[in-house]
Amino acid sequence: MKIKIQRDKSIEEFEVSPSMTLLAALYEIKEDQDASLTFMAGCRASVCGTCAVRVNGKEELACAYKIKGDELVEPLQYHPVLRDLRVDKNRAKETLVKTTAWLHESKEATLTHNDEKLTEKQTDCILCDSCYSACPVYAVNPDFLGPFALTRAYRYTTDKREGDAKAIIDNIQTNGVWDCTLCGECTAVCPKGIDPKMDITMLRGTSLQFGHSDPNFATQSFGTPDFGFDPNGGF
Amino acid sequence: MIDVLIIGSGGAGLTAALAAKEAGASVLVVGKSYPTNSQTSMAQGGMNAALGNAGEDHIALHVQDTIKSAHGLCDEDMVRQMCADAPKTIEWLESIGVPFSRLDNDKAGVETVAQRQMGGASAKRACYAQDYTGLKILHTLYDTCLKEKIDFLDEHYFLNLIVKDGIAKGATFLDIRTGEVKQINAKSIIIATGGYASLYHGFTTNAYGSTGDGVAAVLRAGGAVSDMEFIQFHPTALKHSSILISESARGEGGHLLNSEGERFVDELKPRDEVARAIFKELSEDKEVFLDVRHLGEDKLMELLPQEVALCKLHEHIDPAKELIPIKPVAHYSMGGIDVDYALEVTGIKGCFAVGECSNAKVHGANRLGGNSLLEITAFGRFAGENAYKHSIYASTKPDEGRQLQKDRAHIKNIYTQKASVNFYTQREQLGKLFYEKVGIIRENSQLSKALDEVIAMQVLSNKIGIQDKSATNNTNLIDFLEFSNALLLAPTIISAAIARDESRGAHYKVDFKEENEDFRKHIVLQWKRES
Numbered sequence: 200m201k202i203k204i205q206r207d208k209s210i211e212e213f214e215v216s217p218s219m220t221l222l223a224a225l226y227e228i229k230e231d232q233d234a235s236l237t238f239m240a241g242c243r244a245s246v247c248g249t250c251a252v253r254v255n256g257k258e259e260l261a262c263a264y265k266i267k268g269d270e271l272v273e274p275l276q277y278h279p280v281l282r283d284l285r286v287d288k289n290r291a292k293e294t295l296v297k298t299t300a301w302l303h304e305s306k307e308a309t310l311t312h313n314d315e316k317l318t319e320k321q322t323d324c325i326l327c328d329s330c331y332s333a334c335p336v337y338a339v340n341p342d343f344l345g346p347f348a349l350t351r352a353y354r355y356t357t358d359k360r361e362g363d364a365k366a367i368i369d370n371i372q373t374n375g376v377w378d379c380t381l382c383g384e385c386t387a388v389c390p391k392g393i394d395p396k397m398d399i400t401m402l403r404g405t406s407l408q409f410g411h412s413d414p415n416f417a418t419q420s421f422g423t424p425d426f427g428f429d430p431n432g433g434f
Numbered sequence: 435m436i437d438v439l440i441i442g443s444g445g446a447g448l449t450a451a452l453a454a455k456e457a458g459a460s461v462l463v464v465g466k467s468y469p470t471n472s473q474t475s476m477a478q479g480g481m482n483a484a485l486g487n488a489g490e491d492h493i494a495l496h497v498q499d500t501i502k503s504a505h506g507l508c509d510e511d512m513v514r515q516m517c518a519d520a521p522k523t524i525e526w527l528e529s530i531g532v533p534f535s536r537l538d539n540d541k542a543g544v545e546t547v548a549q550r551q552m553g554g555a556s557a558k559r560a561c562y563a564q565d566y567t568g569l570k571i572l573h574t575l576y577d578t579c580l581k582e583k584i585d586f587l588d589e590h591y592f593l594n595l596i597v598k599d600g601i602a603k604g605a606t607f608l609d610i611r612t613g614e615v616k617q618i619n620a621k622s623i624i625i626a627t628g629g630y631a632s633l634y635h636g637f638t639t640n641a642y643g644s645t646g647d648g649v650a651a652v653l654r655a656g657g658a659v660s661d662m663e664f665i666q667f668h669p670t671a672l673k674h675s676s677i678l679i680s681e682s683a684r685g686e687g688g689h690l691l692n693s694e695g696e697r698f699v700d701e702l703k704p705r706d707e708v709a710r711a712i713f714k715e716l717s718e719d720k721e722v723f724l725d726v727r728h729l730g731e732d733k734l735m736e737l738l739p740q741e742v743a744l745c746k747l748h749e750h751i752d753p754a755k756e757l758i759p760i761k762p763v764a765h766y767s768m769g770g771i772d773v774d775y776a777l778e779v780t781g782i783k784g785c786f787a788v789g790e791c792s793n794a795k796v797h798g799a800n801r802l803g804g805n806s807l808l809e810i811t812a813f814g815r816f817a818g819e820n821a822y823k824h825s826i827y828a829s830t831k832p833d834e835g836r837q838l839q840k841d842r843a844h845i846k847n848i849y850t851q852k853a854s855v856n857f858y859t860q861r862e863q864l865g866k867l868f869y870e871k872v873g874i875i876r877e878n879s880q881l882s883k884a885l886d887e888v889i890a891m892q893v894l895s896n897k898i899g900i901q902d903k904s905a906t907n908n909t910n911l912i913d914f915l916e917f918s919n920a921l922l923l924a925p926t927i928i929s930a931a932i933a934r935d936e937s938r939g940a941h942y943k944v945d946f947k948e949e950n951e952d953f954r955k956h957i958v959l960q961w962k963r964e965s
Contacts, residue, residue, distance in 0.1 A: 220747065220748070223675075229858075229913075230856070230859075231856075231858075234900065234901035234910040235902035237908075237909050239467075240641075241467065242475065242476050242641050244678065246475045246569055247473075247475045247476070248470060249467060263747060281611060282904070282906070282907035287611075292468070301580060301581040302529075302531035302577075303581075305529045305530070307543040308542060309542045309546070310546045311536055311537075311538050311546070312537070312538050312548075313538075315533065315534070315535055319564060323566060325470070325475065355531065358533070360529075
């Protein structure tokens with residue numbers, strides 16, 4: 200079985216054993232064919248978030264992708280490539296700092312099974328950076344806070360133990376919730392089934408509650424107040 | 435100079451960092467990957483604390499269960515401290531926002547944390563977050579570290595401790611990205627580098643990188659290691675990939691069958707006993723399967739969705755219709771860096787060790803499920819506080835850099851060494867050798883043979899080296915350094931296993947099937963200092 204790998208200078212083709220995971224194939228190549236092939240890996244069980252790459256243009260965890268033959272494997276997008284499939288994830292991680300996705304003011308709360316369910320999915324996040332790589336906003340705005348950081352922001356604003364949700368909401372107005380195009384690419388690639396698009400939509404609602412507004416809407420020029428119809432319906 | 439240098443960025447390292455910072459220390463956390471990539475993420479079941487949220491429980495019972503599981507080989511004072519610290523550690527985790535699973539009991543705070551039964555526990559004691567307890571604790575710790583502005587140095591591989599006159603002065607690291615060897619000076623050091631179960635390469639649930647880097651570094655620096663022979667094997671890993679199939683598969687009613695379709699062991703016995711029973715079948719050339727077919731597809735998808743997906747992906751079978759081929763594999767190292775009551779490394783002042791890399795003597799001969807997450811958080815805080823205290827009075831005179839020169843020369847030497855033997859093949863050989871001869875069922879003749887083979891491999895080590903000569907981002911080099919550490923630790927495990935002529939917990943010898951009171955002690959190993 201053949202797979203193609205985007206390396207530093209060119210795309211190279213390798214012959215690997217059939218019906219294995221992509222990660223097992225990468226190890227096979229490194230151990231037996233080319234020790235210089237460079238990639239990232241960890242637990243092999245889809246929980247450490249280390250081995251995300253792009254397969255035929257879609258983000259996948261190498262350890263959870265079964266090869267079928269003739270795939271093109273590439274490094275994640277919008278991450279500086281260090282070597283072959285190995286990327287620098289520090290810049291992406293900085294979005295968590297800018298978002299201030301943590302518990303700001305801890306308070307004791309009555310919590311139930313239902314409260315647990317509110318953020319169960321969001322806290323399954325393994326920080327694999329797949330959503331970051333899939334997000335088209337980065338093509339135009341490298342400072343966008345991005346899907347995983349915003350999902351994490353949502354997780355803390357929803358936590359009943361958070362005594363100052365507004366602090367987080369205030370920090371995600373610039374390059375944040377309003378910059379998302381709601382295209383849903385992040386949701387489509389998440390290996391944990393998380394839906395950042397929905398989380399961002401929810402955060403927009405909370406932002407409005409805290410007195411923020413959609414800057415895109417506010418800066419749109421309508422020329423005159425004439426909307427072409429009477430929004431008050433004649434009253 | 436940094437007050438507290440923390441090596442390793444898993445749950446233990448992050449907890450220690452937060453505690454040291456809170457106490458007033460300047461802190462730097464250095465890791466070979468990124469903080470959330472660590473093994474802590476793989477812990478599923480839970481974290482023990484006698485909260486009594488789901489029925490009566492007491493700290494004394496938790497202590498009792500832990501001592502019983504340790505088969506007399508723990509330090510009861512350390513166990514008492516860990517178990518007594520457990521409720522307040524949960525309270526701390528609750529305060530930073532860990533999303534625990536909850537009970538519906540109209541209460542508030544930690545009293546709402548759900549608790550479940552785990553093997554060897556006399557009460558529902560394990561606090562959990564669905565099946566992602568380790569992952570969710572780890573990520574919350576990381577978020578909190580960002581909040582507290584903890585400094586991180588990612589992708590730096592720990593080479594050696596810098597020790598002068600028995601006192602830790604810093605450590606050397608290989609910057610994986612640039613290939614540069616660096617020295618970091620510190621007043622106190624905490625090693626939190628994880629276990630060494632991936633010596634059993636190909637026969638372990640651990641990531642490839644669990645090669646005991648910190649344990650090996652302590653040995654090289656003149657410190658002591660202990661209880662190295664005690665390695666916990668998990669009964670049910672997938673046959674071909676060694677991917678863990680959670681204990682809950684048996685808890686929910688899964689059966690173990692051999693090739694004849696017979697059940698041969700009570701599936702709910704402790705891990706070491708079930709693992710031995712399976713290993714026995716395998717060594718008689720039978721296959722062993724986990725059978726969950728009778729649970730039905732609907733129930734499987736509801737109870738064990740992750741397990742079903744892993745079986746399909748790695749074994750190409752559908753557990754609702756087919757048997758799951760399994761084998762027991764190395765899962766956790768109980769032994770490690772020998773530490774005292776303050777978690778300070780025996781033989782190296784100002785250097786502390788915590789988590790799976792350390793032997794704080796709380797797990798003894800067999801770790802109780804749910805106690806590892808407890809150890810990394812409860813003792814992680816303790817290590818952070820103690821390291822800070824040491825830093826207050828530590829000398830600020832930096833080391834002159836002899837170790838740095840030595841390590842630079844060593845790395846340079848690796849680049850020039852001709853590699854006529856592929857070390858990846860050796861890595862596989864070592865794993866197989868350990869699984870077969872230093873594994874679940876041991877005997878002295880086999881252990882001696884294993885020691886001979888390991889020594890032969892060490893002799894051969896001047897023929898192994900790296901093929902990739904790139905100066906930067908060289909993971910071939912990192913794999914090689916990891917393998918070198920595994921190879922360095924291998925004889926300590928074998929010789930301790932040879933010395934222990936008895937069976938106790940995870941250490942089982944066919945020639946000596948009973949516990950022997952004379953061996954109710956720790957085997958401590960230290961390299962002789964050249965005079």
